[in-house]
Amino acid sequence: MSSTSEVTIRIAAIDDAPVLADIFTRAVLDQGPGFCTAAQTAAWASALTAERARSLIVDHATYVAECTDTVVGFATFVAPDVFHMLYVDPDHLVEGIGTALAAVIEQHAHRLGAGELRAEVSDGARIAFESFGFRHEEPHTKLLGDQTFTVTRMSKSLG
Ligand SMILES: CC(C)(COP(=O)(O)OP(=O)(O)OC[C@H]1O[C@@H](n2cnc3c(N)ncnc32)[C@H](O)[C@@H]1OP(=O)(O)O)[C@@H](O)C(=O)NCCC(=O)NCCS
Incomplete structure (x- = not known):
């Protein structure tokens, strides 16, 4: 477990799945309209059900x-080197939670010995990923x- 003065990070438990799905949907409905059409936002917002969140966990x-x-945010790593998901509760944006x-x-x-981290990043998250060093x-x-969505492939060397 790691923490700053305000944010604690822990590995997700199965019981977190519904909360993760809820944060995902609310994050997309909040941020998506800034760079997606209404149809894109709706498709993206419904992409993580609680059942799929359980699979991620x-x-x-x-x-x-x-x-x-x-719980105010979550992130997923897919071996061997993919930063797969990063979603923060829209009531807690720009508080350093994504960075943590x-x-x-x-x-x-x-x-795990990965030489780099790779991510497919939405237009709305590029500034944040740049600040993480991608x-x-x-x-x-x-x-x-x-x-269809245009995302940007980004990477960060861990060497
Ligand atoms: C992208 C996201 C995870 C960032 O989470 P966050 O907790 O707000 O990020 P942080 O507070 O740690 O900020 C990280 C950096 O990005 C910057 N940043 C974050 N959102 C920003 C915004 N809307 N405009 C400008 N800068 C922004 C912060 O200032 C910070 O930069 P700094 O360290 O140089 O000061 C969050 O906006 C989100 O959940 N977006 C919707 C879902 C999404 O698109 N996820 C990514 C899928 S690829």
Whole structure:
């Protein structure tokens, strides 16, 4: 477990799954309209059900951030080197929670011997990933439901 004065990071438990799905949906509905169409936002917002969140927790390394015992964000690492998810409760944006979660994902990847971390980053998250030390590689198109999205492939060397 690691913590700053306000944020505690711990590995996610199965029981966190519904909260993770809720944070994901609210984060996307809050941030998506800034750079997505309404149809894209709707498709993205419905992409993480509680059942899928349970799979993230069981099959991968998922961490949650807590403020005063309330889960306010989560991040997932997919071996061998993918920073797969980073979502913060819209009521707690720009409080350093994303940065704290990114640091733990980086430590996790480093412990497993990854030479770099790779991510497919939405337009709304690029500034945050740049601040974590990721650099731009190339635009990439993803299909989610019936919607296509342009994301940016970004990476960070851990060497
Ligand atoms: C991207 C996201 C996880 C960032 O979480 P956060 O807790 O607000 O991030 P932090 O507070 O740690 O901020 C990280 C950096 O990004 C900057 N930043 C974050 N949001 C910003 C915004 N909207 N505008 C400008 N800068 C922003 C912060 O100032 C900080 O930079 P600094 O360290 O140089 O001061 C959050 O906005 C989110 O959940 N977005 C919706 C979901 C999403 O797009 N996830 C990524 C999928 S690829």
